[in-house]
Amino acid sequence: MIKKIIRDEKFLSIPSTDCTQEDLYLYDDLMDTLKANSEDCVGLAANMIGVSKNAIIFLEQDGSYTVMFNPQILSTGANSYLASEGCLSLVGKRKTMRFMEIDVMFLNKNFRQKVRHLDGLQAKIVQHEIDHTKGILI
Numbered sequence: 001m002i003k004k005i006i007r008d009e010k011f012l013s014i015p016s017t018d019c020t021q022e023d024l025y026l027y028d029d030l031m032d033t034l035k036a037n038s039e040d041c042v043g044l045a046a047n048m049i050g051v052s053k054n055a056i057i058f059l060e061q062d063g064s065y066t067v068m069f070n071p072q073i074l075s076t077g078a079n080s081y082l083a084s085e086g087c088l089s090l091v092g093k094r095k096t097m098r099f100m101e102i103d104v105m106f107l108n109k110n111f112r113q114k115v116r117h118l119d120g121l122q123a124k125i126v127q128h129e130i131d132h133t134k135g136i137l138i
Contacts, residue, residue, distance in 0.1 A: 002036045003029050003049035005088045012089055015135040016047055016054045019069040019107070023053050027067050027109050030057040034065060041088045043125040045132030048089050056129035058122060068106035071130055074115065077101030085128055085138050094138040098124050 006012060019026070026046050034044050034057050043058035057067045076099035083098040101119040104126055108114050118126055128138065 001029055001032055003033045006048055006050050007089050012047055012137055013135045014052055016052045016133040018054050021111055026055045030067055043129045045129045047132055054133045058125040067109055071104050071106040074103040074105050096138045098127050
């Protein structure tokens with residue numbers, strides 16, 4: 001179901017709690033909401049749609065989408081850079097430090113543990129969305 005984008009910075013600053021299998025409905029809500037906002041957005045965190053749960057979605061290079069439950073950055077590459085990022089929940093662009101490469105552990109839609117190595121834009125998006133789950137706003 002397409003959900004309304006939350007813009008309340010106080011709500012968005014609350015760290016999310018881990019997902020359980022009862023939260024798998026977020027897969028469809030995140031997917032539908034990101035697709036509906038695809039002209040302006042490449043990633044979402046569950047708190048951006050009003051649910052303080054540790055779940056994110058992002059656009060892959062091939063145009064598909066990946067939902068991650070309880071994502072955690074395991075490691076980062078040595079190279080960081082100053083990025084300028086926008087967010088559907090916030091007005092304007094803001095600067096923040098990002099890593100060029102990250103390794104992320106997460107649960108997939110079958111609640112199976114996976115590890116992914118991401119670089120470039122996908123690494124940047126996932127770092128942004130994981131920050132959201134921690135209540136960190138750019």
